Amino acid sequence: MRRLRQLAERTPAGRERYVDLLRALAITMVVIGHWGVTVIGYDRAGRPTGHSALGDLPWAWPLTWVAQVMPVFFLVGGYANAASLTARRSRGGDATGWLVDRSARLARPTTALLVVLAVGAAVARLRGADATEIRTVVWFATIPLWFLVAYLIVVPLTPPMYALHRRFGLVVPLVLVGLVALGDLGRLLGPAGLAGGNYLFGWLAVHQLGFAWYDARSPDAPRRRRLPTSRRAGLALLAGGLVALVLLTVVGPYPVVMLNVPGERLDNAAPPSLALLAVATTQLGLVLLLRDPATRWLRRPGPWQAVIAVNAVVLTVFLWHLTAAVLLVGLLDALGALPTPPVGTATWWAWRVPWLLALAVVLTALVAVFGPIEARSRRHAPAAPTGGPAPPGPHGRGERAGAGGTGRLRTGLVVAGYAGVVAGLLLNSLTRKVAPEPLGLPAPALVAYLAGAGVLRLLRSGWGSRG
Template identity: 35%
Template sequence: MERDRYVDFLRALAICMVVLGHWLITALVREPGGGIVAPELLAEIPWTQWLTLGFQIMPLFFLAGGHAAGGSWARTRAAGGTAAPWLARRALRLLLPAGAYCALVLIAVGICSAAGVDRSTLRLAGWAMAMQFWFLPVYLLLSALTPVLHAAHRRWGLWVPAAMGAVAVAAGTLVTAGVPAAVGPVNYVLVWGVAYQLGFCWRDGQLTRPLTAGMAVGGALAFAALITLGPYPVSLIRVTGETVGNTDPPSPAMLAWVVAQAGVCLLAAPAARRALRGVRVGRAVGFLGGASMTLYLWHMLPVLLAAVFYLAGLAPGAPLGSAAWWALRVPWLLVLAVLLAGVLAVLRPLERALGRLSEAVAPPPGARHDRPALLWAGLACCVTALAYWSVYGLAPDGRFPTPPALAFAAGTALLTLPHRSAARSPRDGETAAPAREAA
C-alpha cells in the first residue's frame, strides 16, 4: 500500500503545534535578585486557557499512529511475524533517541549537581526538559496493546472505540466524584486509545463522511456542554490550582475533544491530500516527520539557552500579559526557532547514528524472539522510568535520579536481546522470501 502523506503530515503537524504551544506559554521573568522564575501563564492570565484548544492536537498524533500501526501489524501478521519483535522494533525507534536525550541531560544534571547548582533551579530545569515525556509511556503502552486492539478491531470494528469511550466516561466521572486516584490512570490508555483505535477504523475505510461529520459536530457539542454545564475547565493543559483538569488524567471533556478533532481531520482529508501532492511540500513533510522525535525531545533546550539572556539582564522585560509582553512573543518565538534549528543541525549526526543503530539492533520484520518475557520486562522498565520522569522531571529534588536511570538503561538493553531473524525456516528446496518492512 502506498504511504499516505496525509498521515505523515498529521504527525508532523501535531509535533510542531506542541513545540509552538510550549514556547508560547513559557514565560521567563528576571527577579530583582538576579534569579529567574517561570510564572504559569495559563494560571496568571485565565483567558489564555482558550488558546489550548488550538494547540492541543495530540489526538491527531494518536490517530495517525493508529493508522500506521494498524498497517504495520497487519503486514507483520501476513508475513508470519509475532508481537514481541514487532513491538521491539517500533519501541526502539522511540527509546533510542529518548535514551540519548536522557543520557545527555542526566550528564548535565550530574555535573551541575556536583558543581553546587541550586537544587530548586536544577529541579525546575529538569522538569522543563521532561515535561513532554507523558506521551512516550502512553504511546508505548498502546503499541504493546496493538495486537489485542487490532484483533478486537477486526472483529467488532467501530464498537471497540465506542466501548472504550463509554468506559473512559465512567472512569472520568468517578475521578471527578472523588473516587480514589487509582481509577484515573486507566483513562490515559482509554482516551488516547480511542484516537488510536479510530486510526484502525480510518485505515480500513470504516469512517464514512456522514459518520466523521457526526463525530466533529457531536464531539464539539459535547465538549461545549461539559465545559459550560459540567465541571470541566476549558484548558486542555493542566493548570495549577484546578481541582478538576482535562489532561491529568484525560477527562470526558478531553475525550469529546478527541472525537471532534478526529472528525474534523477526516473531513479535511480529501482537500489536504490535494494540497500535499507537491514535491516541495512532500519534502517538507518528510523532513519534519524524520526529525519529529528530535523536535519533540529537544524543543525546550532553546528555552534554557534563552534563559541565559535573562540571567545576564539582556532580555527586554515587560509586565506579564501586557500588550508589550505579547508583542515581544514574536521575537521570542523567532529566537527559539533559530536556536532549535542550530540544535537540530548539531544533533543531525547523532540522529543518523541512532537510526543506523536502531536498524542494527532491532529485530527484522517477521522475526521471532527467543525470550519474549524478557522483552516485555524491558518495555515495562522503560515505561516506568519515563512515567516517573514525566511527573517528577529529570532532576527530582535537584538530584540525579539513579533508580529510574538504571531501569531505563536495563529496559532498553533487554529490548535489544538476540532474536531469530526469520518467522519460519524455509523447507528443503525453498528460498527464504525477503521479509517485508513493517514500518
C-alpha cells in the same frame, strides 16, 4: 535536498501522506504552543523561573480546543501502528519482532536526551550547583516525557488491541469511552483514584480510532471495523463533538481549558477526560473534512519533501523543544538580557515573535546535533508504510521459526524492556521538581530506563533470538 527528493520519488503510490502531515503538524503545534504560552520571570532568590500564561489569559481557553493536539498524535499513531504491524505480518514477521524494531524509533532519541541531561547535571553538580536547582531545570526539560510515557504503553498494547479491533471493531473505543466516563465520575464524586485508568483508557480510545481509519482503506474489511471517512461523516463528527464539548464544559462540570491550569477543578488532559475525548471527536471531524484538499496539496514535490524532512526528526523536535527554552533562558540571563514583561501586556505580546524565532534557532541547532540519531533509526528499521492494507501473506513464518521456549523468552524480554523504559520515565515524571537530585533525574528512574532500553537494544542486535 537530493536525499529528500529521492525519498519523495520512492514514496509508494498508496501511501497515506496525510497521516505524515498530521503527525508533523501535531508536534509543531505542541512546540509552538509550549513556547508561546511560556512566561519567564525571577523567583525570590533571583533565579529564572517559568510558568504557563493560560492561568492569566482565560479568554484564550477555548483556543486550547485546537491547540491540544495530542489526540491527533494518538490517532495518527494508531493508523501508523496498524499499517506497520499488518505489513510486518504480511512479510512473515510477528508482533514481537515488530515491537523490537518499533522500540528503536522511540528509545534511541529518548536515551540521547536523558543521557545528555544526566551528564550535564553531573557536570553542573561538580561545579557546585545546588541539587534542587539541577532537578528543577531537568524537570522542566523532561516535561514532554509525560506524553511519551502514555505512548510507550500504547505501542506494546497494539498487537492485542488490534486483535480486539479486528473482532469487535468500533465497539472497543466505545467501551473505552465508557470506562473514561466511569473514571470521571470518580473524580467528580469519589473515589478520585478511580480515574487513574483514564491515562490508559482515554489514549487507547483515540488510538483505536486510528485502527478504524486504517481499515477504512480496505473495502474487504467488515463495516464495523471501518471509520466512516466521507464528508458527511466528517461534518457529523465535527458538529457532534462541538455540541458535546459545549455541554460538558460550558454547561457541565468540566473546565473549558484542555491544558493544565493550576486551580482548575479538573485537568482535562491528565488524565484524559470525556471533555478531551469530545475535543478528539471534533478534531477527527475536521481532519476528515480537510483530508481531500490536503492530499492533493501533498502530491506536489515541495510540500511532500518538507513533510518527509520534519517526520525524519519529529520525535527529536518534540523531546528537545523545552531544553531549547532552558538553554535560551540561561544564555539571556547570563548576558543580563532576559526580558520578563508581565503577562498580557503589549511588551509581552511583542516579545512573542523574537522569543519564538530565537527558540527556533536554538532548537534547530539541537536537532542538527541529535536528529541524526532518530533519522538513522528510521533508515535502519524495516519499512513501515502508512498506505493501504498490506497484501495477504503468511502469519507466523520467518521470525516465528524460533517459536517455543526461545520465542517466549524473547517476548518476555521485550515486555521487560518496555516495562523498564516506561517505569523509568514515569518515575521521573512523578518525582517533584524541587527534589534534590544530583543527576537531575532520580537514580532509580535512570537505572530502570537504561536497563529497559539496554534490553531492547540487545534484542535489536539479535540477542535472545537464537535457540
